[in-house]
Amino acid sequence: RGVLLKAAYDVSSFSFFQRSSVQEFMTFTSQLIVEHSEKGSRASVKEQEYPCHVYVPYGSLAGVVIADSEYPSRVAFTLLEKVLEAFSKQVDRIGWPVGSPATIQYTALDGYLSRYQNPRDADPMSKVQAELDETKIILHNTMESLLERGEKLGDLVSKSEVLGTQSKAFYKTARKQHSCCAVM
Template sequence: MVKIFSLSVVLAPPSGSCTVLSNATDLSSFSFYQRGSVGEFMTFLSRTVAERTPQAEQLAAVIITDQEYPVRPAFSLLTKILDDFTAKVPQSSFSNPSAISFSEINGYIQRYQDPRQADTIMKVQQELDETKIVLHKTIESVLERGEKLDNLVERSTALSAQSKMFYKTAKKQNSCCVIM
């Protein structure tokens, strides 16, 4: 089952420690007693990844998923989050992270649990796969229908030959008698 556990927008200055500006988690797959420590670990991991990854800008987006989540939708989701965050949150508010309100991140984590929503190429690929299955079934039924038609043609030919023989036999039988 593909799953996104955490999405974070992190302020990563060139020197110093990173600060999580906005964060959303989905810890429903963990037990109630594990959720607190798992959430803290994901926040720690997000900050550590942002600190150790060189970036051109001060902002970084971090996603934590299971192994089955595809890479391309994850990167497109991260790009979309950073674009929306920079458009809605002024850079002057980065100095006070508690005042930042970016509630859209919660919608992203819910909406993009299905990677086909994040990646239109995956969505089109799935539609193509479904269409291919339908076409294969249609071709199989056409071939079966063709075999049935061939069978009907053979039966029709045999029936035609039998009716000709019946006609000839009936004609011979009737030639000896006179119908009044």
């Protein structure tokens, strides 16, 4: 059975009265997922409407990220790798099985949690992807406006052709009118 060594929660999006229940749900679900995961595996499991990302590297540590459905799984696994690597370097392995989350001296978890709230800011690939998506939208809008301009230019060309035809007709009529009169 897995032992919770350290946890960090951001339950600010839930009402005050739901927060403790949500934390209990997250703790229970995390332990359950870790128990059913094999060493050396990464997996994403959906519990209710929340995707739970678990990473169990070779060793005795495991990490779980529970996020909303919009959070990219690649960023969650990057976060898990960084946290587990930093934790294993900073916290002596002797204290793992007997320690409680309150006694283990590892303060970087809250920093990781706040830094990774917005995957765009934390992950360079997400930032590049977001910039590409924005560029694609701008190009799409530019193409639409160019097509509209092309249609407007087409309208102007056809109107100028009609105007040219009308001016030729006017010129011919004016010439006929002028040719019948003698000027003295």
